[in-house]
Amino acid sequence: MRARTLILAACVLLLLAVPPLATVFNQPYYIDLLRRVLIFGIAAVSLNLILGYGGLVSFGHAAYLGVGAYSVGILAFYGIHNGWLQWAVAIVASALVALLIGAISVRTRGIYFIMITLAFTQMLYYLGVSVEEFGGDDGMRLKVKSQFSGLVDLGDPVTYYYVVLALLLACMYLVHRLVNSRFGRVIRAAKSNEARTRAIGFSPYPYQLVAFVIAGAMCGLAGALLANHTAYITPAFMDWTRSGEIMFMVILGGMGSIPGPALGAFALLIVEDQLAGWTQHWQVIFGPLLVLSVLFFKRGLAGLLPGGGKDG
Amino acid sequence: MAESILAVQALRKSFGALAATDGVDLDLREGETHAIIGPNGAGKTTLIGQLAGNLRPDSGSIRFAGEDITHLSAPQRARRGFARSFQITSIYRDFTALDNVALAVQAHAGHSFRFWRAAREERALRDPARVVLEEVGLGARADVLAANLAHGEQRQLEVAMALATRPRLLLLDEPVAGMGLEESERMVQFLSGLKGRQTIILVEHDMDAVFTLADRISVLVYGRIIASGAPEEVRANAEVRRAYLGEEA
Incomplete structure (x- = not known):
């Protein structure tokens, strides 16, 4: 377990060192790329709570990315640039949407759950496409980034990078506490053996629903971060392929592991970036790579770490 | 006579034309080990499903510790003191x-x-x-x-x-199924240690286990209880011998 802690600590140190290194080598692009990785890391960490620990295969997690991003964008559109308020709205709005979707979908299992979560996200996607006021299909610019009472300036790429890194680590710690608490034991038990869980006296539904809402809220935060990252908000944030990507980050990185989803986000986005720089037809190489990685890393990238692929 | 902790009345459950539970009455006294036996297809699994709350009966009622639990879910029953093991x-x-x-x-x-x-x-x-x-x-x-x-x-x-x-009623669905002789003996010994302290419904095919443990036995055939009583009475019952024990003995 010590070796695992050391490796993960080294990863955090490396991430801390990215901005100074990028400045020294005059490669500011990497700050931007890594910040994107970290934001998707938060989205993947949130999905892992319900997918990896709860066994709820949500195929609509990009919905909350969109709700979070549009919360920031719409408030900014009406001239409200207070970041505390924007991000709070992003989190609460995503939680409410997750409550609505979860209240219906969490009662179902298997393929029905996948299809219902997908269907709701598609509805939100088309809502984004159809509302012309907020740019419709084309999306809209975020002219002013979220303002934090002059405390932090998201306009500074390095500052923003560290804000995102801190939030990712905070989210990972939060999920770590959650999955090891009594609450977490119940959702993990329901994933492991639902009939047994009911037979010893748990009704899994309310616990799974709360987990679903927490995951949605956390992903909403990632959406607010993404809006500020790209300074552009489009319905494409909620595209079903985006849901698939987030899911893939979790699976590739290691379901039911705390660092796994972040590792998955890193691997997926960096490989994508490198291949795209190399050839236009990068997806032809990318696809088989994904298949091979799933075949060979059954416990995900986190499974390659000393100590195995499971936490808690 | 001790107070009955579980009272099942006129329980019925059909799947299409098949009456899997066909008017079952069952009465469990506090502290007794009550075995339910019956040939394959007798409706034991369906009956257990209804007792544990995984299946809804078509009609009839189940009272547990004086409370009507017929319409309660499995977790609700578990929280009231109903614990079970599964066949698998x-x-x-x-x-x-x-x-x-x-x-x-x-x-x-x-x-x-x-x-x-x-x-x-x-x-x-x-x-x-x-x-x-x-x-x-x-x-x-x-x-x-x-x-x-x-x-x-x-x-x-x-x-x-x-x-x-800390259940008030323990439902054991074939607890010695698939066990070796030694393991099975150890389990039977452990369960006999619970006798008197724990009310038990025992569904079991192993007749040695049943006759060692049970205070009373109910015999289920085609969804009906054809006999119910102390082990000696059931063993002596002609209908039971014909329907069930005779085939195996």
Whole structure:
């Protein structure tokens, strides 16, 4: 377990060192790329709570990315640039949407759950496409980034990078506490053996629903971060392929592991970036790579770490 | 006569034209071990499903400790003191033995909307779980993953989980199924140690186990209870011999 802690600590140190290194080598692009990785890391960490620990295969997690991003964008559109308020709205709005979707979908299992979560996200996607006021299909610019009472300036790429890194680590710690608490034991038990869980006296539904809402809220935060990252908000944030990507980050990185989803986000986005720089037809190489990685890393990238692929 | 803890009246459940439970009456006294036996296809699984709350009866009623539980779900019944083991071992294979039992303790320790404190460090869950594991003879295996336990040990673990909920009624669905002779003897010995302290419904094909453990036996054939009484009476019952025991003896 010590070796695992050391490796993960080294990863955090490396991430801390990215901005100074990028400045020294005059490669500011990497700050931007890594910040994107970290934001998707938060989205993947949130999905892992319900997918990896709860066994709820949500195929609509990009919905909350969109709700979070549009919360920031719409408030900014009406001239409200207070970041505390924007991000709070992003989190609460995503939680409410997750409550609505979860209240219906969490009662179902298997393929029905996948299809219902997908269907709701598609509805939100088309809502984004159809509302012309907020740019419709084309999306809209975020002219002013979220303002934090002059405390932090998201306009500074390095500052923003560290804000995102801190939030990712905070989210990972939060999920770590959650999955090891009594609450977490119940959702993990329901994933492991639902009939047994009911037979010893748990009704899994309310616990799974709360987990679903927490995951949605956390992903909403990632959406607010993404809006500020790209300074552009489009319905494409909620595209079903985006849901698939987030899911893939979790699976590739290691379901039911705390660092796994972040590792998955890193691997997926960096490989994508490198291949795209190399050839236009990068997806032809990318696809088989994904298949091979799933075949060979059954416990995900986190499974390659000393100590195995499971936490808690 | 002791107060009856479980009273089943005129229970019926059909699947299409098949009456799987066809007017079953059952009365359980506090502290007794009541075996339900019957040939394959007699409707035992359907009856258990209705008792445990996984299947809704078409008609009839089930009273448990004076309360009508006919329309309660399985978790609601479990919280009122109804514990069970499954015919096919049902445990958390990816949890340790101790974690398995600690979850059963947790299920009966109030709500679980507690989000921060590590459950594995809570002595209020661990200590009672350890006591029950010792009781069933798995004390030394507490930290082994349930998947890595021997089959017999897994059956013991399942009983431990049921006992950890401090049940008023324990429903055991073929507890010695698939066990070797030695394991099976150990389980029967353990269960006989519970006699008197614990009210038990025992569904079992192993007649040695049934006649060793049961205070009373009900014989289920084609969804009906054709005989019910002390082991000697049931053994002597001509209809039972014809329908069931005769085939096996």
